[in-house]
Amino acid sequence: MSVYTSKTSVTSILKTFSSVDRERAKTAALNKVRFATPKEKGLKESVRVALEEHDYHLVQEFSYFLCEADLSDEEVIQIMNDARKICHSLTSNFAGVVEALLSVNWRKRSSEAIEAYTEFAIDIMVAHSTYIPIGISKFIVHWVPTENESSEWQIYGCPTEIVRKELETVHKILDRILTAVPMSFDVVIDAISAKFPYFKKPSYVTAGYLYNILRLLEYKPVFEELVMQLVLQKLLILDVNAPRDEIDVETDDEEDDEDREPDKMDEDGIFQMDDIPTKSPSPLAKTIDHPIGQTLDICLSMLYKFLDTKCRLAPTTSEEQRWTANRFFKMLLFIFDEVLLPSHNTCHVQFVIFQVCSLRPAYAEAFLNSLWVKVQNPNVSSIIRHAAVSYMASFMARSKFLPLGTIKFYLTELSKWCLRYIDDTDEYNSQNGSLKANMVFFSVCQALFYLIAFRAKDLTASTKELLFLQSLQLSRLAMCHLNPLRYCLPPVATAFAGITRTHQLAYCHTVLERNARRKLATVYGHDKAMPEETLETFFPFDPYLLKLSNKYIEPHYLVYKAHDLDESVECAVPAVEQLRRKRGDSEMIEEDDFILADKRQRLSDLSKSQEFDKHFHYGSSPGFNT
Numbered sequence: 001m002s003v004y005t006s007k008t009s010v011t012s013i014l015k016t017f018s019s020v021d022r023e024r025a026k027t028a029a030l031n032k033v034r035f036a037t038p039k040e041k042g043l044k045e046s047v048r049v050a051l052e053e054h055d056y057h058l059v060q061e062f063s064y065f066l067c068e069a070d071l072s073d074e075e076v077i078q079i080m081n082d083a084r085k086i087c088h089s090l091t092s093n094f095a096g097v098v099e100a101l102l103s104v105n106w107r108k109r110s111s112e113a114i115e116a117y118t119e120f121a122i123d124i125m126v127a128h129s130t131y132i133p134i135g136i137s138k139f140i141v142h143w144v145p146t147e148n149e150s151s152e153w154q155i156y157g158c159p160t161e162i163v164r165k166e167l168e169t170v171h172k173i174l175d176r177i178l179t180a181v182p183m184s185f186d187v188v189i190d191a192i193s194a195k196f197p198y199f200k201k202p203s204y205v206t207a208g209y210l211y212n213i214l215r216l217l218e219y220k221p222v223f224e225e226l227v228m229q230l231v232l233q234k235l236l237i238l239d240v241n242a243p244r245d246e247i248d249v250e251t252d253d254e255e256d257d258e259d260r261e262p263d264k265m266d267e268d269g270i271f272q273m274d275d276i277p278t279k280s281p282s283p284l285a286k287t288i289d290h291p292i293g294q295t296l297d298i299c300l301s302m303l304y305k306f307l308d309t310k311c312r313l314a315p316t317t318s319e320e321q322r323w324t325a326n327r328f329f330k331m332l333l334f335i336f337d338e339v340l341l342p343s344h345n346t347c348h349v350q351f352v353i354f355q356v357c358s359l360r361p362a363y364a365e366a367f368l369n370s371l372w373v374k375v376q377n378p379n380v381s382s383i384i385r386h387a388a389v390s391y392m393a394s395f396m397a398r399s400k401f402l403p404l405g406t407i408k409f410y411l412t413e414l415s416k417w418c419l420r421y422i423d424d425t426d427e428y429n430s431q432n433g434s435l436k437a438n439m440v441f442f443s444v445c446q447a448l449f450y451l452i453a454f455r456a457k458d459l460t461a462s463t464k465e466l467l468f469l470q471s472l473q474l475s476r477l478a479m480c481h482l483n484p485l486r487y488c489l490p491p492v493a494t495a496f497a498g499i500t501r502t503h504q505l506a507y508c509h510t511v512l513e514r515n516a517r518r519k520l521a522t523v524y525g526h527d528k529a530m531p532e533e534t535l536e537t538f539f540p541f542d543p544y545l546l547k548l549s550n551k552y553i554e555p556h557y558l559v560y561k562a563h564d565l566d567e568s569v570e571c572a573v574p575a576v577e578q579l580r581r582k583r584g585d586s587e588m589i590e591e592d593d594f595i596l597a598d599k600r601q602r603l604s605d606l607s608k609s610q611e612f613d614k615h616f617h618y619g620s621s622p623g624f625n626t
Contacts, residue, residue, distance in 0.1 A: 043082045043097070047089055059097050066100040073113040076104060080116035087123045092130050102131075102138045107166050118173050125181050132184050133191070135177070140191040142170045143212035145205050156548065157207030157302045167212060175219050189226050192216075196230070199237045203295040206238075210299050214306045225331050232339045232349060235299060239349045242293035247347075247545045287548045296348060301549035304355050307332075308552070312359050329363055332356060333370055341387055350391075350540045351553055358401050358556040368392060368410060375444065376417065386443040386535075389414075393447035394541040397454040400558045404458055407451070408468060414448045415472040422480045433482050435535070442535055445477065445484035446492055450539075453495035454560060460503055475506035486515045487535050 041049075046058035071079070083090070083101055090098050102124075106117040125135045145153050152160045159167065178184055192213065197205045213231060217224055287294045310328050313321070336353050340346070357364040374380050374388040396407050421441050435442060452459060452469070459465050478485055478500070485493045485508060497508035544553045 043079060044086055046097075047086050047094065050094070051089060056093070059094060063097045063100040066097070066104060071104070073110045076106065076109060076113045077116045079104075080113075080120040083120050084123055087120070087127050090124060091128065095131075095134075098124060098131055099134050102135055107142065107169070114169060118176070121173065122177055122180055125177060125184070129181070129183060132181060133187050136174075136184060136187050136191045137195070139170055139174055139177075140188075140195050142167070143209050144195060144197060145208035149208075150202070150204055153204035153208045156298050157204075157211050159208065159211065167215070171212070171215055171219065174216070178220060185222070188223070189230070192227065193230055196234055199234070199241055199292060199295075201295075203291070203298050206295050207298045207302065210302055214302065217306075224328065225335070228332065229335045229339055231303070232335060232352065235296065235303075235349045236339070236343055236346060238292055238296040238299070239346045242290055242296055242347070244347045244542075244545065247288055247290050247293045288546060293546065297546040297548045300348060300351070300546065301552070303352065304549055304552040307352065307356050308359065311356050311363070329356060329366070333367065336367075337370070341384060341391070345538070346540070347542075348544065348546055351544060354395065354399070354541060354556070355552050357395075358399070361401070361403070364395075364399065364402055365406065368395065368406070371395075372410065372413065375440070382439050385440045386537075389440075389443045389447045390537055391540055393450050394539040397451055397539075397560075398541040398558050400556050407455060407458075411448065411451060411472060414444055414451075415474075415477065418444055418448065418477055418484075419473060422477070422482065425482065435487050438482060439535070441482065442484050442487045443537070446488045446535055446537060448472075448477070449485075449488060449496035450492045453492060453499055456499045457561065460499070466503055466505075469503070469505055474500055478506050478508045479511060483511065483515070485511050486518075489534060489537060 041058055041062075043062055046062045050056045050059045066079070079101070102121060104117065106114055109117075121135055121138075125132050149163060152163045174188075178188065195209070197209055199206075210231065213227060217227060287297045311325050311332075313325055317325075332353065340350050340353065343349075353367060357367050371388040371392045375385050375392070377385070380388075392410065396402060396410060418441065421444075432438075452474075459469060478496075485497075488496075493508070493512060497506075497512055500506040500508055541557075543559075544550050544557065
């Protein structure tokens with residue numbers, strides 16, 4: 001009689017056979033000897049034979065039996081109990097059968113079977129550290145939702161109650177293993193990274209995996225730094241594969257569909273019935289249609305919620321909780337420096353730091369100070385300093401929660417740094433005004449010009465604020481021998497020139513006109529179109545296009561509004577706002593001739609290509625988009 005009774009043997013007894021059929025069945029059973037030996041011998045006997053006689057055939061056959069047989073709960077309990085009794089004998093020579101034991105499907109079994117499996121898994125990893133990678137991997141794989149579970153993960157990364165209870169069992173086992181085997185720390189990080197879903201997987205797969213990662217951080221905060229760094233790296237991959245222009249096109253299409261009124265009558269003039277029941281909309285209807293963008297939207301929404309619980313402080317927060325929140329923010333700031341700051345062409349992931357800084361003024365101050373230290377440090381690469389000052393300008397321009405005093409403080413610091421730079425170049429008679437040699441200087445100047453143009457309404461609201469702007473010596477800065485306006489983005493330079501001329505702070509239009517003539521001379525002098533010398537600048541906190549996670553950003557986000565004092569100052573409006581006017585609008589602005597000619601050329605190009613408007617909106621004139 002076999003040690004482990006299989007389901008097939010029980011069901012075969014219930015069948016009725018004639019004597020001839022019975023003999024034929026016996027003959028066939030004798031020929032099928034593959035599973036007979038492991039069932040008769042059992043795990044303990046198979047291991048004993050292997051140890052004493054050095055014959056691993058029975059162990060190998062038992063491994064096949066575990067992988068292919070349909071085991072009942074009673075059989076799983078018996079096998080796991082036998083395995084625990086010989087746990088210390090299962091050395092690396094028995095890796096195959098141990099992996100088969102750990103691969104047994106246990107999630108949907110009885111509590112007794114789950115308990116037996118759990119005890120064996122913990123005992124084998126404590127007794128033999130070589131099995132830790134296999135064991136951890138077998139648990140992490142349960143974090144990835146399968147295709148059969150797609151309906152259980154449709155509501156923005158939140159599982160159903162049944163799936164949640166099953167996953168809680170997985171996390172309890174992992175918690176026990178991590179407590180009993182501290183050396184498994186690195187193994188868990190490697191397993192999480194290896195099992196992270198491919199970025200083109202359906203949104204419920206990536207969101208379900210992220211759900212489990214964030215659940216791990218709740219009971220094992222020791223993983224916070226490495227896991228958060230890994231998560232942001234994976235979200236960056238999603239972000240760069242969901243470009244802003246693709247998401248914006250789909251958003252515009254949806255808005256157009258909403259604007260169209262549905263037809264109420266058919267061709268015969270008969271009203272259609274309104275009471276026909278329709279299928280309820282999918283929960284994912286609130287997200288965007290872009291498949292990768294949808295995954296990013298759901299994941300960021302989950303991450304924002306997690307960060308809110310980690311960093312938000314209530315009046316009743318204890319000192320220990322306050323210390324924990326501050327430590328977590330410092331860790332997040334370090335990850336920003338390592339992962340987000342050096343990244344290029346990202347659109348939404350950087351809003352993680354924006355959302356966290358909106359929770360406490362101290363966080364925003366620490367973030368800006370960290371960036372400003374990098375900008376001033378000559379030992380930091382110019383690319384990082386350029387990115388840091390871009391983050392500073394965009395953050396201060398878009399943050400509703402940032403007090404005006406902080407903005408004025410950093411405007412003063414930016415101005416002082418630029419003026420010192422000009423003094424140093426005068427002192428050493430430096431005539432090298434190239435973009436490459438002075439990129440940081442031009443980046444800081446553009447940040448200063450952009451911030452003044454964007455926050456002009458606040459910075460010119462009173463005589464006191466105007467006196468403050470006068471103290472920045474903007475005229476000297478704009479008209480210095482290095483000519484920073486030459487390298488600024490045209491919308492930034494035009495907006496800044498309009499603001500300063502309106503309030504008699506500086507007269508920059510002569511400089512803009514001279515720069516334009518210089519570019520024209522370059523083109524015609526070489527008889528070919530030369531690339532414009534312009535800073536390759538991005539504004540990291542340009543408008544947020546994701547729908548679901550926008551609820552965490554919108555309350556703290558400042559939308560650009562043109563500085564509209566009177567008709568004479570419309571030249572301060574960025575070029576992107578000018579192009580939004582109706583084609584038949586005859587109202588003109590008093591500007592220099594080259595600016596009007598440039599606008600006429602752009603309008604001509606726009607009439608030739610419908611794609612130009614989309615490109616210009618996010619490519620040529622970033623920073624001022626509403």
